Amino acid sequence: MGEDKFFLGVDVGSVSTNMVLLRPDNTLKEALYLRTQGRPMQTIQEGIKLLRSRIPNSSEIIGVGATGSARQLAATLLGADVVKNEITAHAVAASRVNPKVQTILEIGGQDSKIIILRDGVVSDFAMNTVCAAGTGSFLDQQAARLGIPIEEFGPLALRSKTPVQIAGRCSVFAESDMIHKQQLGHSLPDILAGLCQAMVRNYLNNVGKNKDIKGPIFFQGGVAANPGICKAFEEELGQSIIVPEHYGVMGALGAAFLAQERLANRPESSTGFRGLKLSETQFQAKSFECSGCANRCEIVEIIQEGISLARWGDRCGKWSLTVGTSNDNKLADQQRGQRGA
Amino acid sequence: MKIGFPRALYYFDFFPFWTGFFHQLNIEVVISPPTNRQIMDLGLKNASDETCLPLKLLSGHIQALKAVDWVFLPRMVSVEAETYTCPKFLGIPESLLSSVPTGIPVLTVTLNWRKGQRLVLKDLQKMGETLGKSKIEIKQAFYEGQKWQEKFQKTRGAEWNFEESIREIENLSTCLVKPQPTNPQLLPEPDRLKIALVGHSYLIQESYANLNLLKKLREKARVELIQHVDQNEIETNLLELRKKLFWSHSKQIYGAGNKFLADPEIDGIIYLTCFGCGTDSIVQELLSRKARQRHKPYMVITLDEHSGEAGLITRLEAFLDMVERRRVHEGYVSTHGERLDCYSNTL
Numbered sequence: 001m002g003e004d005k006f007f008l009g010v011d012v013g014s015v016s017t018n019m020v021l022l023r024p025d026n027t028l029k030e031a032l033y034l035r036t037q038g039r040p041m042q043t044i045q046e047g048i049k050l051l052r053s054r055i056p057n058s059s060e061i062i063g064v065g066a067t068g069s070a071r072q073l074a075a076t077l078l079g080a081d082v083v084k085n086e087i088t089a090h091a092v093a094a095s096r097v098n099p100k101v102q103t104i105l106e107i108g109g110q111d112s113k114i115i116i117l118r119d120g121v122v123s124d125f126a127m128n129t130v131c132a133a134g135t136g137s138f139l140d141q142q143a144a145r146l147g148i149p150i151e152e153f154g155p156l157a158l159r160s161k162t163p164v165q166i167a168g169r170c171s172v173f174a175e176s177d178m179i180h181k182q183q184l185g186h187s188l189p190d191i192l193a194g195l196c197q198a199m200v201r202n203y204l205n206n207v208g209k210n211k212d213i214k215g216p217i218f219f220q221g222g223v224a225a226n227p228g229i230c231k232a233f234e235e236e237l238g239q240s241i242i243v244p245e246h247y248g249v250m251g252a253l254g255a256a257f258l259a260q261e262r263l264a265n266r267p268e269s270s271t272g273f274r275g276l277k278l279s280e281t282q283f284q285a286k287s288f289e290c291s292g293c294a295n296r297c298e299i300v301e302i303i304q305e306g307i308s309l310a311r312w313g314d315r316c317g318k319w320s321l322t323v324g325t326s327n328d329n330k331l332a333d334q335q336r337g338q339r340g341a
Numbered sequence: 342m343k344i345g346f347p348r349a350l351y352y353f354d355f356f357p358f359w360t361g362f363f364h365q366l367n368i369e370v371v372i373s374p375p376t377n378r379q380i381m382d383l384g385l386k387n388a389s390d391e392t393c394l395p396l397k398l399l400s401g402h403i404q405a406l407k408a409v410d411w412v413f414l415p416r417m418v419s420v421e422a423e424t425y426t427c428p429k430f431l432g433i434p435e436s437l438l439s440s441v442p443t444g445i446p447v448l449t450v451t452l453n454w455r456k457g458q459r460l461v462l463k464d465l466q467k468m469g470e471t472l473g474k475s476k477i478e479i480k481q482a483f484y485e486g487q488k489w490q491e492k493f494q495k496t497r498g499a500e501w502n503f504e505e506s507i508r509e510i511e512n513l514s515t516c517l518v519k520p521q522p523t524n525p526q527l528l529p530e531p532d533r534l535k536i537a538l539v540g541h542s543y544l545i546q547e548s549y550a551n552l553n554l555l556k557k558l559r560e561k562a563r564v565e566l567i568q569h570v571d572q573n574e575i576e577t578n579l580l581e582l583r584k585k586l587f588w589s590h591s592k593q594i595y596g597a598g599n600k601f602l603a604d605p606e607i608d609g610i611i612y613l614t615c616f617g618c619g620t621d622s623i624v625q626e627l628l629s630r631k632a633r634q635r636h637k638p639y640m641v642i643t644l645d646e647h648s649g650e651a652g653l654i655t656r657l658e659a660f661l662d663m664v665e666r667r668r669v670h671e672g673y674v675s676t677h678g679e680r681l682d683c684y685s686n687t688l
C-alpha cells in the first residue's frame with residue numbers, strides 16, 4: 001500500500017471531536033482535537049476539511065471507524081465501516097500502544113470511565129452513573145469562573161504547597177466550597193490543587209469502586225492534559241501514571257484500528273466512506289415530534305442536499321431509517337453473531 | 342362496576358390474582374394503558390421527588406385511569422410467609438392519594454400473608470363489604486384468583502414471555518378461545534452469549550422506562566430472567582446467607598442471581614436497578630461481591646428518568662463486547678465463525 005492510503009478514526013464526544021488518520025503501518029499521520037461546541041455536524045465537516053488540506057490530493061481513505069456519544073451521527077455523515085462504543089475503542093487503542101497495560105483511566109468532557117484489562121482483554125469496566133461531577137466540563141467551567149485558561153490549570157495546581165480540602169462529591173458543593181476557600185484568602189494554586197485531589201478522590205470512589213487497579217496505568221482523555229490531575233492520581237494510587245502520546249485522541253485512534261481490522265478481516269469489501277468532498281456539501285438536521293401515539297417521540301432527520309440520510313429517535317421504528325453502508329454493517333454484525341470487532 | 346388497575350408495580354407480579362378475583366365477583370377490571378411519555382410525565386410531576394421511579398410511574402398510571410368507579414390500590418404488606426414487600430409498597434394507598442383523580446374513590450385492602458391465609462381472607466371480606474359482596478363470594482373469588490396466579494407462575498416457569506403470560510390471563514377474563522403460545526423456547530444457539538438480566542419485575546418488564554432494554558438485549562444474546570428460575574432453586578441458593586433477606590423481591594433477585602453466578606452457561610449478569618432503591622442497594626452489593634469472587638462479568642445499570650438511550654446503549658454494547666472477548670480469550674472455541682488470531686488484541 002502506498003504512502004497516501006489512510007484509515008480515518010472519528011470520536012465525536014460531548015466536548016471534543018477528535019479525528020485521526022492512521023497509516024497502514026499503524027503510525028499516525030494526523031491527529032485533530034476540535035471543540036464540538038454543540039454542533040457535531042459542522043465540526044465533523046470542519047475536521048474533514050482540515051484533514052483534507054493537510055494531506056496530498058492523491059490520498060485515499062480506505063476505512064472509517066466512528067465512536068463517541070455522537071457515533072451514530074458521525075457514522076451517517078461519513079459512511080463509517082465500524083461503529084463502536086467508546087469503551088471498546090479506548091481499550092483497543094491503549095492495548096495497541098502498550099499491550100501490557102492493565103488499567104485505563106479515562107476522563108472526558110461529560111463522562112469518566114475506568115477500564116480494567118488483563119492480557120490485553122477488557123475484564124471489567126465502569127462508567128460514571130447519573131452524575132457528571134468530576135469530568136472535564138466541570139474543570140472547564142471552574143477555570144472559566146476563575147478567569148484562567150484551561151491550559152494553565154494544571155501547571156498552576158502543581159505550584160501548590162498545601163492543597164486545601166474541597167468537597168468533591170458533587171460539583172455544585174465543590175463550587176461553593178471553592179468559593180468559601182477563596183473568600184478566606186487561600187491562594188489560587190492551593191485551591192486548584194485541592195480541586196484536583198477532590199476530583200481524583202471522587203473518581204476513585206465512584207467509578208473506580210471495587211476495581212483492581214494495577215500498573216501499567218494509562219491515563220487518557222482530554223483531562224489527561226492536566227498535570228495537576230495526573231499528580232493527584234499518582235499520589236492517591238501510589239503508582240506512576242502513563243499519559244500516552246496521543247492521550248487526547250485515543251478514542252479516535254481506537255476507532256481507526258477497529259476500521260483497519262474490520263477491513264483486514266473482509267478484504268473483499270471496500271470502505272463505505274462518503275469521500276473527502278464531504279466538507280463541501282450541505283447537511284441539515286431537522287427534528288419534529290411524532291404525533292402517532294402518546295409517546296411523542298422526538299425524531300431527528302439528517303438530510304444531505306434534499307436527500308434523507310437517516311432518521312432516529314423513535315421508539316417504535318416507524319421513522320427509523322439508515323441508508324448506505326452503516327446499515328449493511330449493522331445487519332452484517334447481527335449475522336455474524338455479534339462477534340467483537 | 343368497573344375497577345381501575347394501574348399498570349405498574351404489583352401489576353407485573355400479582356395482576357393475575359387480582360383479575361381472577363374480580364372476574365369471579367363479576368367486576369370489570371380496567372387497566373391503564375402501557376406506559377407512554379404522557380403517563381411518565383404525569384407521574385414525574387405529581388409524585389414526591391424523593392420517591393423512586395417505579396412509584397412515580399404508578400402515580401402516572403393512577404392518573405391515566407379514566408371512567409372507573411374505583412381506583413384499586415392494595416396495600417401488599419407481605420405476599421408470603423416471613424417476608425415483606427418494600428416499605429414504599431406499604432404506604433401506597435396514602436402516599437399516592439394525591440394522584441388519584443378527584444371524585445374517584447380508592448379501593449384498598451391490606452394483604453398480609455405473614456398472618457396466614459385465614460386473616461388474609463378476613464381482610465378481603467372486609468373489602469367485600471364495601472363492594473357489597475358476601476363472605477362466600479369473596480372466598481370463591483379468592484380461590485379463583487389463586488388459580489389464575491398459579492397458572493401465570495406456571496407459564497412463567499415454562500419461560501413464556503411476560504407479555505404472553507399476561508395475555509393468557511387477560512384472555513381468561515374475556516373467555517376467548519385459548520391461544521397456543523408462540524413458544525419462546527427457541528432453538529438452542531450455543532454460539533450466542535447467554536446473559537442473565539436480574540432486577541425487579543416492574544423494571545425489567547417496564548419497557549418504556551427501561552428504554553426497551555430487554556428487547557435490545559434479546560437481539561444480541563439469549564436472556565435468562567429471574568422469573569424463569571424454579572422456586573426451589575431460589576430457596577437453595579439463599580441458604581448460604583447468614584441472615585435471611587426479608588424483602589420478597591430481593592429474595593428472588595439474590596436467589597436467582599446466585600444461581601446464575603454459579604451457572605457456567607451464563608456468560609454475564611446485568612443488574613437493572615433504579616436510582617434510590619433501598620433494597621437493591623444491599624442486594625446489588627451482595628451479588629457484586631460474589632461476582633467478583635467468581636470472576637463473572639457483572640454490570641449494574643441504574644435507571645432514572647432518562648429518555649436518551651445513548652448512555653444505556655454504550656454500556657450495553659461495551660458489556661457485551663467484554664463478555665464476548667472474555668469468552669474467546671478463556672479458550673472457548675467457537676464451533677463456527679471466525680476466531681481472532683494472536684496478533685489481534687481488539688475486542
